[in-house]
Structures are given as C-alpha cells and as structure tokens.
Amino acid sequence: MRLIAKLIDIGTREVMLNIEDSRNIGVLAGDRVQILNEARGVSVAAFVDTTTTIIPKGSIGVYRITNERMGLADGESVEVRIAERPVSLRHIRKKMDGEPLTKDETYEIIRGVVNEDLSPAELTAYITACYINDMNMDEIEHLTRAMVDTGERLTFHTHPIVDKHSIGGVPGNKISLLVVPIIAASGLKIPKTSSRAITGAGGTADLMEVLAPVEFSATDVQQMTLKVGGAIVWGGATNIAPADDKIILQEYPFRIDARGQMLASVMAKKFAVGADLVVIDIPVGARAKVTTVQEGRKLARDFIEIGDRLHIQVECALTYGDSPVGRAIGPNLEVREALRILDGSESPGSLMQKSVAIAGMALEMSGKAARGVGAQVAQDILKRGDAGKKFRQIIEIQGGDPDIRADDILPGSHEFVVNAPATGYVIEMNNQSLISLARTAGAPHDRGAGILLHAKKGSRVEKGQPIFTIYADRSWRLQRAIEEGRKLMPVLVEGMLLDRVPHESRWE
C-alpha cells in the first residue's frame, strides 16, 4: 500500500506503522516490510513497530538507519509491502531442532547478522540454539570463515605473522602490553586487535587507550604493523569479523560464551589479520572460564584443530587462573605495572613470568628461539630494554606520547585501604568479586579506578596489615565500592570471621 513517509531520527532499522495499516498489509510488530522508493529505484526491508497514536493511518514512520539506504524526504510517498521472511530464519529453526548447519546456511545467517537483516531476538535464538546444540568442527570452521569473509582482512607479504589471545576471565591480565612488544622487538610482526571490557575491569584495548588512541581502520593497522612490527588496537573500530561483536553483545545478558562460538570468534580474528602462528592463553581455575586442566586440554585441542583447518599453527598455554595476574586491576594501575616491567622492574614476578612464557612460545614457533629456550630469549629481550623501546615506538605510531613514564600514570585520587581483619594466610582471592569491585569503583571508564593487591594468595598477613587498596576517580564511586566490598569480601584471610551476627559485618 502507499504511505506517506515521516522521518524519525532514531538510529534503528525500523519503521512505525499505524496498527490499522499493519493489519492491512498483513504484518505484526516484529515482522518485516519491504519499502520501495521508486524515484531512486531502491527497495529496503525494515522491521515493523506498530502504534495506535504516534503515526496516523496512511503514514509510515521511517527510522534513520532505514532511511540511510532509502534516501526519502519527509512527506514523500512510498510503496510498502509485506517482505519475504529471510531464509536464515529457517536455518536457525533447523539448528534449534538439533541439526547441524551447512556452510551455505551458516554464511546466510552471518550475512544476515552483519547486514542487520536479523533482529536482536532472532540472533539470540541462533546463539541460544548453538549454545545448547553445540556446533561440530565443520560448523565451527564454517562460522569462522563466514565471520572473516563478511569483514575486512589484512594481507602481509612477509611471513610469519604472529598473534596471541587470552580467553579471559582473570582480572589484571595485562600481558599483551608485554607480549606484543617482546615479539615485535624480536623482528616478528604482530598486528594485535583486542577488545574493550564487556564484563571485565579493563580489556587490552581499554588499557592501551591510557597510552594512545586505539581506534584505527584495518588499513591503518596494517601500515603501523609494517612500520614498527606491531600495534595494539581496538578490534571493534576495524571492520574485522564484524559479526563477532554483534554476537558477543547478545550473549552478554546471559553471561554465556558458547564453546563453538568462542572458538570461531577467536580464530576469525586471527585468520582475518593474516596470522600464521598463534599462541592462546587458557587460564584454568575454579573461578576462571575453564575450571579443570582436562577441560583446558580439550579446548586447546579444539583450537589447534580449527587452526589446522585454516592453515594457522596454534599452540596453547594452560595458565594459572585462580587469582589475578600481577597485583593491579583497572586501566591506569595495570598500565603502570606493565610499563614498570618494560622499564626493568622484575616485580610482580607472576606477571613477568607469564608474559615471557607466552612470548617465548611464539618465538619458538617462529624459529626465533630454539625449542625450550623461548622464555629465556623473551626475557633477554625484555631485560635488554628492547621490548620497552619497541613499546614506545608502538605508542608513538598510534599517536601517543612515547616519553611517558610509569609514574606519570596515576591511580584515582580517592582511595580506601582494606586491612587484614586477622593474622593468617590469604586463602581466597575471588576473581569475580575483584572484577565486580573494580567495576563498581568505575573501571574501565574511570581510568584511575581499580584495585591494587598488597598480599597475594597463599601469603601470610598480620592483623591490621593492608591487603588491598580500592582506587576511584570519583568519591561516590569509592563509597559504593566500599559498600559492595563489605558484602563480597573478595579476599579472605584464614581465621577471619566471615560475618558477625546480628550487627553489620565490617572491616576494621
């Protein structure tokens, strides 16, 4: 039917119809209509929202994203028809029914995700179905390739290209800030795209942003890597594997990270940047994403198999994931800790050890180090200051200040020291609670917000000795974090009371 367009400045791919017109066309809210702009010869599908009041009969509210492709003027007349149901809905239904999807079916769905032909609810149904009816290796390979082929790719003419990834879940895991410069300083190329925190206190991209801009196009990343050997950017600003971010966003409310989806997500990003060699860090711990070594080994084998199918050599490191890496959690605190090690500090040892171990694996895989001495070679690169110099080149090429000193990077001005309520050993450091506390204090948005641990798991503390400090950029955030800390008790000292009844429990 013919309707008069009324432009609405809302950034979604929808149209709004009067309920009468929608019934006449034969669509319900959530259905799709096809809108024809005959003047320009354009036809666009859009989701229907219905109203009894805002849009009168005979008109159609056209939202901004819908009109980006239509180019309608306010008041123009358009033809609106019921749209064909996207064929990918049938594929999603097939997956719901427990059948594996073919390559073509997976590509159809992922194209629908990237073009936003699928609604968030439809994408969620796909994600839920893949979570419950786990994908087989063929499906994971197809999903990986579909994610890569629907986005941009980097192409390097020199090889090998190296990459690393951590599957996450452990607070304070700032090792990319050390691993990338070590590898680049060895003469290898490592174009590292990384994520911002979704549920964490700071993704690698959030950390790097303390030092330099992180939003670049795929071409920029390629250029910078060619020039200085590496870059650390936010993957979301490139158009590399764009389906992945949309999928992760829909997984987020349920805190799921389905095995097949995760394998494809990681490998798509490595494949798209042209990686030949990839090291994957799989933290294992009771409160990490992977809880047992057996499970970690199985996941490692899956990564290696997908790598083989894509002609990428993958090695995995199962790492200790039961407590934070290093002592700092939150952007500024973590960056300061990493810079200090690049500048020659040897503490915290756990952070340095883990970084050189991971970097060393890549050096061995590439032949830059003999088998068994990779970590030593990585440590030498670090100690000679080569990694530090390289990191400053990376900061500079990304537009940051290469002369920044660790001590220039300050934690938030509001702080609260938590002391040991009893003498004893630190028996528990709850990753999730520490992350939650850092986020309540403002991380990652407030860069100074976070937590600095003074004691680590297994260490002995005296009553009244500081066990950690909460930092915040804003006073009310600090207050909130203190309140939350009272409830969560992220660090437990053996012998301390867990609660006092009936009065409010509190720290001394």
Place this chain on the structure above:
Amino acid sequence: MRLIAKLIDIGTREVMLNIEDSRNIGVLAGDRVQILNEARGVSVAAFVDTTTTIIPKGSIGVYRITNERMGLADGESVEVRIAERPVSLRHIRKKMDGEPLTKDETYEIIRGVVNEDLSPAELTAYITACYINDMNMDEIEHLTRAMVDTGERLTFHTHPIVDKHSIGGVPGNKISLLVVPIIAASGLKIPKTSSRAITGAGGTADLMEVLAPVEFSATDVQQMTLKVGGAIVWGGATNIAPADDKIILQEYPFRIDARGQMLASVMAKKFAVGADLVVIDIPVGARAKVTTVQEGRKLARDFIEIGDRLHIQVECALTYGDSPVGRAIGPNLEVREALRILDGSESPGSLMQKSVAIAGMALEMSGKAARGVGAQVAQDILKRGDAGKKFRQIIEIQGGDPDIRADDILPGSHEFVVNAPATGYVIEMNNQSLISLARTAGAPHDRGAGILLHAKKGSRVEKGQPIFTIYADRSWRLQRAIEEGRKLMPVLVEGMLLDRVPHESRWE
C-alpha cells in the same frame, strides 16, 4: 549521574543515551539503567539504546512507555544509574544449561514477561531454551499457573463451565461458531476466548468479528456468559494470561510451537476463564501440527495430565487434519458457511459432523447427554434451530446484528475460478498452500478474501470443471494470489501435469 530528560514519543520501554554517558554509567546498548524521579519518588528500569548524535552528552532520551511510569516533564533533571541485572536472566541461563526450573523461577520469568522487564531477545532465549530442552510436567504446570496468576480471571458461581480448544493448523476450522452455540443452547456456560490469525487465514476471533465486536474486558465476558450462556471474544483484548500473547509473538518468526509452551498456553486460558470441562480438538495429518495418531495420543495424555493437576476435566478428540474443514477458507466465506448450517443446511457434512462430535463430547462430560449419544444430542440441538437462536443471542449481546442472514455476508468482489487441468481424482489438498493463498488474497484483514473449494480430497473431477475459487476484496491482491497459486498448486488432480518445461506452467 544526573541527566536532562528529553521526551521521545516512541512506544517502547527504552531510553537513549549518548555513547559517552553510557560508558560513564557503565552500560552497553541493551543493558538496563535505573532512572530516579526524586520529585515523585518513582524509580523505573529501562533498556538502553546508545547514539553518538541524536542525544547530546548530559541528556537522556526518555521513550513514552518508560515515561508512563516516570511522569517526567521535558527538560527535567533525573538521576540515572546502572540497574541490577534481573534475576530471571539467571533462570533463563539455567534452562539453557538443561536444568528444569522451579516454580519460583518460572513465576519470576513470567512476571518479567508481563511487566516487560525482559527484552524481546531475552524472552526469545527463554523460548528457544524451552523448545530445545523440553519442559517436564511440573514445569508446564508452573508455567500454566504463572500465566494465569499474572493476569485476570473469571469466577463463576455456577458449574460446570465448559470450554473447547483446537490446536490449529487446519484451514477453515470454523467449528467454534457452531460448538459454542450448541453448548450454550444445552444450558451450559461457555465463555470462549479465541485468537486472531497469526499464521492462518482467520482465527475464530477474526471470524466472529464479521458478525459482532470481539474486544471485551474479562468482566464483560463474564457478564455476557452469565446472561446468554456464551460469548466468542478475542482473548488478546482481555487481560487473561497476558504472558501468552507475548510468548507467541516471539515464537512466530521461527514458526515454532514448543510442546510445553503450547500445553501451558492452552490450559492457562482455560484455567483462567474458570473452565471445569474442556474438549481439545487435535487435528492429525501429514501437513497438520500433529502428524501421527501416536503423537496425537501422547499430546492428548499430556493435556489430560495438566488438566488433572489443575482440577480441570479434559478430553481430547483426534480429528482428520489432512484437508480443510468444510469448503470455505477466509472470514466472510467461513462465517457464511457456519451460519448456513446453524440455519438448517446439512452441508458441508464434514463441518457439521466435526462440530456435533466435539460439542457432543462436552455434553457427555457434563452429563447433559449419556455416554455415546452426545453427538446425537448436539445434532438435535442444531436441527431444532436452538443453536442458531443461541448464536443470534450471542451476536446481539456482543453488539452485532442478530438478524443477519448468511446471504448478507458476501465474499470479495474479485474472483478467479481454477478449473481442473485434467480428469481424475483430487489427490492432494495442501493445507499450508491453501492458507498461504488465502493470506495472499488478503485474509484475514480483507474479510471477503479467501478460497472456496468446489471439490474435496478424493472426489472425482472432469477436466475443465471448477476445483476452487479465489476471492479478494482488492484486484491487485487477487492478481498476486493467482501468481502464487501457479507456483504453489495447492490442489492436485491425479494425472495433471505438475509442470511444463520450458514454458511457464499455467492453469487452463
């Protein structure tokens, strides 16, 4: 943080934040914020949409549904904070992980559905999880009770209250227009809530609307039933089991009708109207929802068990579902066919037989007829004209014209007769194709649109003899239906060519 409210006249429960502010608050698009109107002491949660342009930093776009509870004026200052994640998301995740839900968890989710605390994507995840990880009987009972308890209920002081339901999928199934008046004419009470077509060519509510208004409150339905013994209304206008419509809407893109969901959906509506006795019509056929008698019996046992748990006596009829009921498909055509039988016609026999069989079961269950003679008693009520009189009372009390005659109800003025392309037996009547054709012709919105079958499955036709007529209210709709009919060929005659290659296939 404090933001200035900018009211946006869009009917969803969202707010729009500048991306900078959303990061500052610590939320992503799709997350929830809590908005505090201190002046009125109101706090409301709303979903976040983000923008870089429409809403400047420091402002918050407040959509209409959000503001219905807030009562903000444009330009008012509000406090906006990150909202707690609804606990029902954890329950949905639990169901995704294959664990059955408790009563409390189910109630929490259904309250979230009714209050729109869950987004369409979150509801879809729940539906998908319940579809894949089928609910057990306890879960189905809890879901039924949760749907009932989150809506309005009817309470009658006389008993028994009767109800009937058809699980659908068969075109032309207008039997409620006959069953309800037969039962009411027997002296029983039957407050029938019914649906509009979602994927069909006309739900019972669409049909009844040809004769009288169908949008009433629960109280109205109760009053009308007390006065004349029955009513046929659209359930969507009442507030009876409101969660159900929202669930069905999200199932629609995938054309799923999960067993547990469907059992709960049907039984919730019966329970909420206070039914004591319920007859359920389960059409069985290769192209119906239930494809085998075994499957039909299993579903029947499930309905009976849920009924027992709710103290509702349920009996099920497995009926022939392989071709349409009667000869008419589409609102006006179906209503005319039903009225003619109420006025004394004995044709089509299949429609009359099915109606008296279903009505007869209810008469037997209630004791109005002895076991084995219910259908005969129902037929007598029909033949005496009592059902016809009762139907006219129902039409009148709902505000329609009780003196309407069958011949006053006209099919669409545009028609196209499809003749048999060969002599032979009608070997196939494809339910889905017939429904699709009727919808393309304009049904259910265009009341005159639909299909009238001249031959039925198994009957012999001569070449050139009419096999069906397509009706439409609008000429372009008819043209579209003719085109689609060429492709779908919903009726097949033994010996007819299915296609001619290479020229376009066509009817003669």
